[in-house]
Every structure is written in structure tokens, then in C-alpha cells.
Amino acid sequence: MNVIFENLYKDYEGKIVLSNLTGRINENDKIGLIGINGVGKTTLAKIIAKLESYEEGMLKYSPGNIKAIYLNQNSDNYKAMSVYDFLFEVLNxxxxxxxxxxxxxxxxxxxxxxxxIYSKQFGLLSGGEKTKLALCRVLIEDFDLLILDEPTNHLDLEGCKWLENFLNGLRKTVLIISHDRYFLDKTTNKTWELSAKFLKEYEGNYSDYKQQKEIETKNKIKEYDKQEKKIEHLKEVINDRKNWFDQAHMAAGQNDFARAKAKKHVSVMRAKEKELERVEKNKIDKPKGETAAYFDILNRSLINTKLPKYLVQIYDLSKRYENRNIFSKASFNIMRGEKIALLGENGAGKTTLLKIINGLDKKFEGKVTINPSVKTAYFAQELDSLDYDKSILENVLYYGINHAETRMLLACLLFKGDEVFKLVKNLSMGEKCRTAFAKIILSEANLLVLDELTNYMDIVSKEKIEEILSEFKETILFVSHDRYFVNRLATKIIEINNEKLISYPGTFDEYISRKQNSDSNNTDYNAIRDIISKLECELAFLSGRFNEKLSESEKEELDRKFIEISREINTYRLKL
Structure with missing residues (x-):
């Protein structure tokens, strides 16, 4: 099967949405469609599925009886149905x-x-349950092309993994719109980049696309620099010839030889002018280079700050909501410089833990010790740190960083020119999140606590945030469902599982690998990690006691315990 479209043009009430788009879908393609919010990805997908009309161009199915299924997050047509009727409706x-x-x-x-779940009303289900059921229903339908519009939006990590396996086992052609780069890496073999000016195809998944784009950008910068040097050279030659001609023409008088020589220079000058005209007519626009993040601002106040090894120590933490345990005797430390991703199923208690660390939830049992030198900045999903009646710039300048530096950082976060004067109340959710992040990053905090920072952001915005956070020299604790974001940023994973907090050193990929090894082995690695976490907390507590005034016998006992626990930790680590 093939789907071919050429020169597609679409507008809404005179506003151009798509213009001059050409592309092709081949059998067994798994295509990831990416682009900034509002560029027209969903519109293009619906046109391909024949759910939207277009004003100009051509769309051709080959053969003509190709059946396309388009799935998105909007299930309003089925909300009154039972799940059973929703699932079996297609069987007739x-x-x-x-x-x-x-x-x-x-x-x-x-x-x-x-x-x-069969007896439940479809409209009352969670977003993740609806997505899973819609995809299960796809399995028993006859179709040739499956189009998924943001399928991972309501799925947790396990749900995303299930969907990846689902699609990789599906011997059908698939077009996926998604901001989930990790998901695109696992499920696609082609990438379409949609911009306001073009649709361009790249071979490979999202990471392959990124590498190709970086090479393209470098080549364009080289071409642009070469072009600018040529323009500068031509202008110098033209100017020199013109000056020479003016002087020679005046000096030649009635000397025919001198006048002929001057005219020869004129002809060379005219040729260079025509060459310059041709170059400028076909001039390459200046590539949009990356705006350098003003990293000195981020780390200036942190460079000479004296901080302890352990910023936060949590020991035997227990938390309950009514009759439900959230944590039970959980222990872990946050060390200076760590970038920790907090993972777990929806409702596992990730946001609760962040609120406990920020002092917003004090109804718990156990011990939470935060060093007095720690300054925390908290990004909450509610965005309650923003003044909605003030502009972006006014919100961020509150922290006293000078105007020029603030504008430079906002430019890094895609707020350029007069955009910084927009009122927060008129911003999109993604723009509000970037504004709240700017406040946090300029707050001179040495511990950033971030709860689902990138939820409403497109890929470009996420990558700007990643760029800045990767340069932040101090400590970050964050919750995110964006696995690409987690994998790029995290140096340690803490998983909330069955009321326990289990630590995994390393990246998200390394965490997944360890989890798979645990599943294929009868050894209870999670229990071992839990023991190690508790012992590390004890070790951190003992380290703090070395600064106290102790008698010789107390010092000897402290040394003995310290060595004993260190050896015990090493013994358990050898089992992992």
C-alpha cells in the first residue's frame, strides 16, 4: 500500500495552516510526525485519514480501498457507552x-x-484506560494505516512500555504524532519534521533525526559563512574598481589609451556587480543558531557556596492517606550534585514526597533532615508561583537579576523580543511552565525540586529546558513521565514501589536494564537496594556526628560502627 500527497494546501477562514506539503507513506513505515505546537500536525494527520478536507493539492490511496484509523485523546463519541459495547461495536x-x-x-x-472493566462506563475511565482500550479494539479491526495522535499522553511508564511492545508487534503501517521522544525512538523508522514552510523526511527514529539535523545545521552555517565572505569580497572588489575608475577617468583627460583602460575596469566592475546580484538573489538565510544559555547566571551564586555532602536525609519515612499507606519506613539520601528522577505509577506518592521535602506536607512519620545551607526552589504542577496579572519579564525580574541577563535567559527559553511583555494570564500552558521555570532557575536555589516540568511543552521547549538543566551545577530532584528527558538528565533513579523507595544509580536506560535483570532472576534485588538505602542513611547520620565534641571512647565506637556499616554496604552491593 501507498499513500501519496502533493502540494497540499489548507486554510481556516483565510488563515494558512498547511501550504505546499508533499509526502509519501509506504507499506510497513512507522513514521514519527514532529513539529512545534500549532504547526498543523493533527490537521495533516486528519487529511491523510480523510477526516479533513483541503483546498488545493492531491491525496491518493493506492490501492483505493485502503482503510485508515485515526485515534486521538478525544473519546466523547463513546463516553455514554459501556466498555463492552465500545469494544465489540466494531465486530457487528x-x-x-x-x-x-x-x-x-x-x-x-x-x-x-x-x-x-467491561461493565464500566467508558466516559468515566481514566485517560490511560481509554487509550489502552481503543488500541485493544484496533487489534480486531480491519485496517491498513493506523494514525495515533499523542497516544502516550495519559499513560504511565508501564503503559508506555506496553504500547511500544504493541506497536513493534503490529505488522501494519503507522503514523505517530508525539512529543515523547523516547517513545518515538522505540517505535519509528522514519521521521517527518513539519514546519511552517515544509515537510521534510528523515530516515530513522528521533535520535537519528537529531543527528542528521545537527549535521545539516553545521553545513548550513558553513555555507552561510562562505556566502558572507564572498559577498564581502565582491563588494570590496566593486568598490575598489569604482574608486580606481573615478580617479583614472579624471586623470586620463583626452588620452584614449587611459580612457580605454578605465572602461576595461568598468566592465570588470559591472561583471562583479552582476555576480553580486546573483549571489544576493539566491542568498541563504542566516541559520538559526542555538541561543547560548547564559550559564554564568545559573551558577554564579553557587560557585563558592559551601554545602555538605548530604543535602537531604530521609529515614524510616511513613505516610498514610486515610486507610492507605503511601510510604512505609522508606529511607534515602540526596547528595550534592545528584540529578535524581523520582519514578513510580500514577498515585504512588511522587508529588507527596516532593511536598514533604519542601515542607508543604508535615503529616508523616519518620525523620526528614534538610541541611540549613540548602535553598530549595519548587516547581509545582499548579504553577502557583506566577503572578498572572504581570508580564513574563516582571515575574522573572522579581529575583533582582539585571535586565540584560534576564532577557538573555528568557531568549534561551524561546521568549524573544516583545514576547517578554506578554501577560502571564494570556500565555499557553507551555509558556506558563517556561516562565515558572525561569523564576526557579534565577532564584539562586541549590536544590531544584521539579514536578512534571515539561508536561505541556513541545519538543523544542523540552530540549531548551534540558540544555539549561544539564548545565546546572547543583542538585535536582524531579518527577517526569518523559523518559527521554529522564534519560538525558538523571544520574540516579529512585522508584516508589510497594510503599518502598528503591535507589538505582545511573541513567534511565541503566535502570530499565537492571529491572529486566531483576525480573529474570529470583533474587529480590529491590529488597537489597532498600537495605542499602537504609544503611547509607545510617552512614550519613554517623558522618554528621564526627563534627560533634566526642570523648575518645565515643570516637572509637563511632569509627567501629562506621567501618562495620561500610563493609555491610559493600557486601550487599556485591549481590547486585
Missing amino acids: DRKKDKIYQVKLKQAIVEAGLSEQ
């Missing part, structure tokens, strides 16, 4: 066909759902 006369029923039930189990 095949409702009693046991093969289809078995296939559907198997998919539901693999998605982590149970048959008890």
Missing part, C-alpha cells in the same frame, strides 16, 4: 466469533486491565 455480526473475543481478551490482559 462477528460478536459471537470466539476467535475475535479471545484475541480481544488476551490484548486486555496484556494491557494490564481486567475483564471487570
Whole structure:
């Protein structure tokens, strides 16, 4: 099968949405469609699925009976249905066909759902449950092209992993709109980049696309620099010839030889002028180079700050909501310079833990010790740090960084020119998040606590945030469902699982690898890591006591315990 479109043009009430787009989908393509918010990705996908019209151009299915299914987050058409009716609606006369029923039930189990969900009303389900059910239903439909519009938006990490396996096992053609770069890396073999001016195809997944884009940008910068040097050289030659001609013409008088020589210089000058005209007519626009993040601002106040090894020590933390345990005797430390990703299923208690560390939730048991030298900045999903009646610039200048430096950092966060004077109340959610982040990053905090910072951001915005955070020299504790973001930033993973906090040193990829090894081995690695966390907390407590005034016998006992616990930790580490 093939889907071909040429010179597509679409507008809404005179506003151009898509212009002169050409592309092709081949059988078994797994395409990731990316681009900034509002560029027209969903519109293009709906045109390809024949759910939207277009004003100009051509769209051709080959063969003509290709069936395309478009799935997005909007399930309003089914909200009054029972789950059973939603699932089996597509079977029509095949409702009693046991093969289809078995296939559907198997998919539901693999998605982590149970048959008890059949009796529930579809509209009352969570976003993740709706997404999983819609994809399970796809398995029993006849189709050639599956188009998914932001399918991971309501899925947790396990749900995303399930969807990746689902798509990788699907022998069909798929077009995916997503801001989830890790998901695109796992599921696609082509990438379409949609901008206001073009649709361009790249071979490979998102990371392959990024490498190709970087090479393209470097080549464009070289071409631009070469062009600018040529323009400068031509202008110098033209100017020199013109000056020479003016002087020679005046000096030549009636001397025919001198006048002929002067005219010869004129002809050379005219040729150079025409060459300059050709170059400027085909002039390459200056590539949009990366705005250098003003990293001196971020780290200036932190360079000479004396901080302890352990910023936060949590020991035997327990937290309950009514009759439900969130944590039970959980322990871990936050060390200076760590970038820790806090992971866990929805409702596991990630935001609760962040609020406890920030002193916003004090109803817990156990010990939470934050060193007095720690200055914390908290990004909350509610964005309650913003003054909605003030501009972006006014919100950020509150911290007293000078005007020029603030404008430079805002430019790094894609607020350029007069955009900084927009009122916060008129911003999109993604813009509000970037503004709140700017406040935090300029606050001179040495511990950033970030709760779902990138939720409403497109890929370009996420990568700007990553760029800045990767240069931040101090400590970060963050919650995120964006696995690409986690993998790029985290030096340590803490997972909330079955009321325990389990530490995994390393990146997200390394965490996944360790988890898979644990699953294939009967050894309870999570229990071992939990023991190590507790012992490390004890060790940190003992380290602090060395600064106290102690008798010789107390020092000897402290040394003995310190060595004993250190050896015990090493013994457990050898088991991992």
C-alpha cells in the first residue's frame, strides 16, 4: 500500500495552516510526525485519514480501498457507552466469533486491565484506560494505516512500555504524532519534521533525526559563512574598481589609451556587480543558531557556596492517606550534585514526597533532615508561583537579576523580543511552565525540586529546558513521565514501589536494564537496594556526628560502627 500527497494546501477562514506539503507513506513505515505546537500536525494527520478536507493539492490511496484509523485523546463519541459495547461495536455480526473475543481478551490482559472493566462506563475511565482500550479494539479491526495522535499522553511508564511492545508487534503501517521522544525512538523508522514552510523526511527514529539535523545545521552555517565572505569580497572588489575608475577617468583627460583602460575596469566592475546580484538573489538565510544559555547566571551564586555532602536525609519515612499507606519506613539520601528522577505509577506518592521535602506536607512519620545551607526552589504542577496579572519579564525580574541577563535567559527559553511583555494570564500552558521555570532557575536555589516540568511543552521547549538543566551545577530532584528527558538528565533513579523507595544509580536506560535483570532472576534485588538505602542513611547520620565534641571512647565506637556499616554496604552491593 501507498499513500501519496502533493502540494497540499489548507486554510481556516483565510488563515494558512498547511501550504505546499508533499509526502509519501509506504507499506510497513512507522513514521514519527514532529513539529512545534500549532504547526498543523493533527490537521495533516486528519487529511491523510480523510477526516479533513483541503483546498488545493492531491491525496491518493493506492490501492483505493485502503482503510485508515485515526485515534486521538478525544473519546466523547463513546463516553455514554459501556466498555463492552465500545469494544465489540466494531465486530457487528462477528460478536459471537470466539476467535475475535479471545484475541480481544488476551490484548486486555496484556494491557494490564481486567475483564471487570467491561461493565464500566467508558466516559468515566481514566485517560490511560481509554487509550489502552481503543488500541485493544484496533487489534480486531480491519485496517491498513493506523494514525495515533499523542497516544502516550495519559499513560504511565508501564503503559508506555506496553504500547511500544504493541506497536513493534503490529505488522501494519503507522503514523505517530508525539512529543515523547523516547517513545518515538522505540517505535519509528522514519521521521517527518513539519514546519511552517515544509515537510521534510528523515530516515530513522528521533535520535537519528537529531543527528542528521545537527549535521545539516553545521553545513548550513558553513555555507552561510562562505556566502558572507564572498559577498564581502565582491563588494570590496566593486568598490575598489569604482574608486580606481573615478580617479583614472579624471586623470586620463583626452588620452584614449587611459580612457580605454578605465572602461576595461568598468566592465570588470559591472561583471562583479552582476555576480553580486546573483549571489544576493539566491542568498541563504542566516541559520538559526542555538541561543547560548547564559550559564554564568545559573551558577554564579553557587560557585563558592559551601554545602555538605548530604543535602537531604530521609529515614524510616511513613505516610498514610486515610486507610492507605503511601510510604512505609522508606529511607534515602540526596547528595550534592545528584540529578535524581523520582519514578513510580500514577498515585504512588511522587508529588507527596516532593511536598514533604519542601515542607508543604508535615503529616508523616519518620525523620526528614534538610541541611540549613540548602535553598530549595519548587516547581509545582499548579504553577502557583506566577503572578498572572504581570508580564513574563516582571515575574522573572522579581529575583533582582539585571535586565540584560534576564532577557538573555528568557531568549534561551524561546521568549524573544516583545514576547517578554506578554501577560502571564494570556500565555499557553507551555509558556506558563517556561516562565515558572525561569523564576526557579534565577532564584539562586541549590536544590531544584521539579514536578512534571515539561508536561505541556513541545519538543523544542523540552530540549531548551534540558540544555539549561544539564548545565546546572547543583542538585535536582524531579518527577517526569518523559523518559527521554529522564534519560538525558538523571544520574540516579529512585522508584516508589510497594510503599518502598528503591535507589538505582545511573541513567534511565541503566535502570530499565537492571529491572529486566531483576525480573529474570529470583533474587529480590529491590529488597537489597532498600537495605542499602537504609544503611547509607545510617552512614550519613554517623558522618554528621564526627563534627560533634566526642570523648575518645565515643570516637572509637563511632569509627567501629562506621567501618562495620561500610563493609555491610559493600557486601550487599556485591549481590547486585
